[in-house]
Amino acid sequence: MVRAVVFDVGETLIDETRIFSRWADRLDVPRGTFLGLVGACAATDRPLADAFSLARPGLDLHAEMARWALEDPEGLRENFDADDLYADVRPALAALREAGLAVVVAGNQPPQARAALEAMDLPVDSIRTSDEWGVEKPAPEFFARVADLAGHPASQIAYVGDRLDNDVLPAADAGMRPVLIRRGPWGYWHATRPEAARVDVVDSLHELLALLTR
Template sequence: MGSVLTTVVFDADETLLDLRPAVTGGLVAVLDEMRRLTPAAAEVTLAELESDWGAVFGEMKAAPVTEIRRAALARSLARAGLDDHLDEAAALFFARRFALTRPFPDVPPALATLRDRYTLGFATNGNSRTERCGLAGEFAFEVYAHENGLPKKPAPEFFAAVVAAAGVPAEQVVYVGDSWEHDVVAPQRAGLRSVWLNRQGLPRPAGCTPDAEVSSLAELPIALARLHAGAGGVGAVESGVGGVGVGVGGSDVELGG
């Protein structure tokens, strides 16, 4: 590889942050309020509210996550004739979603270990602000899509902004995340190195090789040490090499924020 690593940058949702229970909790709060407002919501299910994100995402995937969530909530409210309650429902959802959003258990010790050796960054497509998710003060810099017109991953401009914030050459930066396309393929195309966090043990898609693959952030310090030392290749967990890969699209597609 040549250059040593100086900077480790993390994706947010489903990498550092356990988003699924937070989103579910937000939707449960919205559904409870819908049922309080009208008997027509009695037949509306949580599964339907969860599906409304996917129903609107395709046409809005380049939009800010907050706008996509509002569109999904509008679809949910329309199921019970509550179209006029979007602002209240959105406020309720986001209050509950952020109240419940916390790091995975392996995150704090991993960050504490890595901080002694690397500059740490946080860069996300979503709306998980560090100060609202239990990660305030953990990073030297933070990059958010849609701030100052910055496009979302996998746009190369996103990773150019990451490199600019890091203040070092791209080859000294490694990006860590759970989405194959957004967090492995895209950063490598932009000249960064990449670590695939594969918590679910999914088969690795063909056509690209991450610089390392881990199943937990507890494995990350050792994997990065190997890369830092110039070992190259895939470090840590070797899971499903050569597989087709199903559902490796990124947490923003599956869950919403």
């Protein structure tokens, strides 16, 4: 029986379209081109950083982020806010909590992400990031931290994410119930792969309550 549901962040809760669009503007490439490069990385199992290096060869991403912060300290830049939440997030999370399930957010995110998520006043019990823990998915240690945070054995936890490789298959290896959401570049591609037969696949977070409590 599932007693806790843990969510990834990017393309699970947060629509990253605006983030990638701002990056396209920053790198002076058409938005469609940059979004296409992100999709190409998803389709070919290349790291997301390759989209940036393809758009601007030789780019030092961390240095560019630092310059951007100096030039536009009050802007969102590579960050997100409540306007980037997918429409199903608040009602779906609220329904899970009302059903008595613990609801947790834990993903690979930079330091500022937790504050951004907490400012949204989401119906969740806990929020943590890889930066706080000093360990990232798909490392088993990350999912051990998830279980500790959720307060339930791994066998009673569902982990919801948009990637097979980084999210749901490592969660399954940790003993959790894996749920792939088919959205975002990785979600759509990964739902077509043979490994997706090992996991539950949903098109909306609204499907979770019936899936996990039946």
